Amino acid sequence: MSSELVKQTITFQLNQASGVPAYLQIVQQVEQALRMGTLRPGDQLPTVKQVVAEVTINPNTVTKAYRELEHAGLAEGRQGVGTFVLRRPEGPPPQEQTRLARGLERWVETARAAGLDGQAMEAMLRSILRSASDRGVA
């Protein structure tokens, strides 16, 4: 089968319990791969058939996700060939990502020392994100 010849660039994971719609999870995982440099402009995204075989998901979900990426200008579909990455999403390059991640790690250690557990930290982050989005920041 031809799908075996096209090496799959990335793999996906579906978290049914997360409350995030499936197609959005795929979009986010593509964006994250782009940010981390695992996917580069010009790479081909896995075909719909490949994703379905791997994740057991409705093909329309994959199509919807890829269309979102096209809308955002991150990817483009080429008739009969596949979907290809155009550019990285806005945001810091991988090195900057790593630096931010380390900063977050330090905060987590501080928070844990202060007595917060993982769930409390998540709740705090969520409420801050929500109020930041209300203010038009995040």
Place this chain on the structure above:
Amino acid sequence: MSREALAIETAGLSKRYRSAWGLQDCSIRVPEGRISALVGPNGAGKTTLLRLLVGLRRPTSGQARVLGRAPAQDDMDFLASVGFLAQEIPLYRQLSAAEHIRIGARLNRTWDAAGAGQRLTTLRVPLDRPVHSLSGGQRAQVALSLALAKRPHVLLLDEPLAALDPLARREFLTSLADVTVEGDVTVMLSSHLVHDLERVCNHLILLTASRVRLCADIDDVLGGHRMLVGPRRSTAELERVFTVVKVTQTERQSRVLARLDGPVLDPAWDVSEVGLEDIILAYMSEDQPLTAGPLSFAGGTA
């Protein structure tokens, strides 16, 4: 939302057995290309609906249209375009998968024997052993391959996952999803387990006690229901504006699952999204007031 072509459509479809109704006043619409989950408790009418759609039962009243035709067992065109997989996975025990494929070739007008054989070989299902010696999952795959080999445009499956272990269920659902990648196939499968179906299905029909309660795209179901939690109070206000599906009251707290078609203005309510399984379970609870009619969104019907 644009009007999509409908693969399956029923209007007031009802079936009465000797002592009880199997299905009452069922009106559903399934647009083409969907993978629809038909869910409900045992005895809710899922098998009855599927058999009415495939023409193995005749309705007491109402009508059904599959791909624009009324289901009829002596309509060769109909039989050629609609595939059906019964719950018992009917295969001839003493015959092998290859023999079933050969038989199908002689019985059907369109028949992709090579495809069926290839499919089973890829899944590592032995073709030459009698079917009774295969595992449940393998038998299900043989039956599915036979149903697919005639290249149907609509595929109806009655509890295909019931007897399968989790891995076999996954593989079967992957197969179904894979089928819809290629062609213009609409799938409807029934199950009383929701969790697995959610990955692959994008349309939902919920039956309880022989009636339809929900018929809509899953995205619309998820988008249209919310869980409201707040300090204990009367839900009368809410019920005037929204359709309330389930109310749980404790001493201190009220929890309401409701269909929202607008914002909740009262800030005392904490509004959050609800998972599909919880929505379905709420409709299936017995002690709830019956909603005026089945829920359907654009793309569904009323």
Place this chain on the structure above:
Amino acid sequence: MTFLIWRLHRVHAIVAAVVIVAVTALIVPSGIAIANSYHHAVMNCSVSHVGCGDISFTVFGNNSVFTSLVQDLVMAFPLVLGILWGAPLMAGQFEAGTEDFVWTQGVTRRRWVLTNLGWALLAAAVWGGVLAALFTWWRGPDNAVDGPVKFIYFDVQGIAPVAYTVFAMALGIAAGALFRRVVPAIMTTFIVFPAVRIVIALFFRPLFAVSQNVSPRAGAGTPPLSWSLFADIISSKTEHIIYLPANRFWPVQGVESGIFLVLALALAIFTYWSVTTREA
């Protein structure tokens, strides 16, 4: 569809063929021996007037166990066929749910039931016919001595066995279509078939009998080769007898076979109606 039927029933067909071949292998030599023995005895009788009264014993006496065994086999064959092949034909499919398989593979109910019925009844007629032919030939000498119309002798030769076998098959199939379960179908066939056979044999055949008053002289009484049904001494001069004469053999065969074939047809129509109208 034909291919499917063959593939599903080829074991049955092969077993039935083997049985027939085995019966043939047993009967043919025996029949030849009996025929030879009979002709010798007749020649002895007509040439040297020896043993004329003993012909029956001479020819058949030593074979009586074998004779009755084979006769029982041929009598039982229709019932066995009806139970082992007819009853499970439809009922087995309904029980396994496989009638769904064909119906969703582009075979209409009508076509399914007609093809099944057609081949099954044809097979029944063929098997029954072969056994009947074999046994009619085998009984040739015995008929000359003992007559063909007696109960049991009548049932295993001529065309009647064909009709019995077709009827038994139709009965088994109809019972299967009615109950949709193999065991009730078998039990129904097992009870109904012998009942019908006995009723017709004991109440219908005598309708063709001849009722006479004769004077009990030596040589009179029930004519030879006939089936004596009743004899009553009325007075010292007259005896009232009822018997079925040997020359009524073919008329009775014809009508009785006709009855069974009509019954078989009725059962086949019932099967057709049951499968195409009733829903699973």
